Amino acid sequence: MEKAIVVVDEIYDFITGGSLECGHSEEAVAATKALIEKNPALPVLFICDHHPANHCSFAAQGGPWPPHCVAGTHGAEIHKDLLPFVSEELTFYKGCDPEQEQYSGFDGKNEAGQSLAEVLNLLGTEVVYVTGIATEYCVKNTAEDLLKAGFKVTVIEDCLGWVDAEGHKKTLPDLKSEGIRIQ
Numbered sequence: 444m445e446k447a448i449v450v451v452d453e454i455y456d457f458i459t460g461g462s463l464e465c466g467h468s469e470e471a472v473a474a475t476k477a478l479i480e481k482n483p484a485l486p487v488l489f490i491c492d493h494h495p496a497n498h499c500s501f502a503a504q505g506g507p508w509p510p511h512c513v514a515g516t517h518g519a520e521i522h523k524d525l526l527p528f529v530s531e532e533l534t535f536y537k538g539c540d541p542e543q544e545q546y547s548g549f550d551g552k553n554e555a556g557q558s559l560a561e562v563l564n565l566l567g568t569e570v571v572y573v574t575g576i577a578t579e580y581c582v583k584n585t586a587e588d589l590l591k592a593g594f595k596v597t598v599i600e601d602c603l604g605w606v607d608a609e610g611h612k613k614t615l616p617d618l619k620s621e622g623i624r625i626q
């Protein structure tokens with residue numbers, strides 16, 4: 444059974460010191476790195492929130508969030524500890540259109556214009572391990588879309604960061620009841 448690891452938004456603006464810093468973010472990066480190192484044969488696909496400066500999800504445009512992950516800034520970069528595992532064809536950018544909020548990695552595209560599902564299918568993937576930030580938003584939406592697309596999905600709890608600890612705790616049983624494994 445072919446497996447793959449998906450890393451959601453482990454980028455500086457969601458990590459301690461970033462404009463939208465999340466709880467357990469540095470721990471999530473360290474645990475994700477350990478998971479990747481323990482499974483060196485598995486492809487690792489990175490999802491990146493990647494916004495223009497006038498994105499609709501930012502407060503100045505009436506959205507719920509402070510500006511974050513603006514293309515070309517440090518805040519939009521993947522954490523340096525994960526860079527050795529990053530490749531262009533397995534990196535997917537979402538939220539690039541100023542008018543559209545995209546929490547799910549499923550909406551992302553790589554430089555070649557391929558979607559996450561397209562590339563997972565090309566790799567013959569059946570089982571997907573999901574890690575990243577934040578549990579209640581982009582991890583949840585990505586995991587649910589993967590499940591709907593027919594993949595077996597396991598969310599790795601140690602590898603998650605969250606906007607709100609209570610929200611994180613509430614999201615896990617919801618995902619489990621939908622058929623997503625929590626490990």
Ligand SMILES: [Zn+2]
Pocket residue numbers: 492493494500511512538
């Ligand atoms: Zn965003």
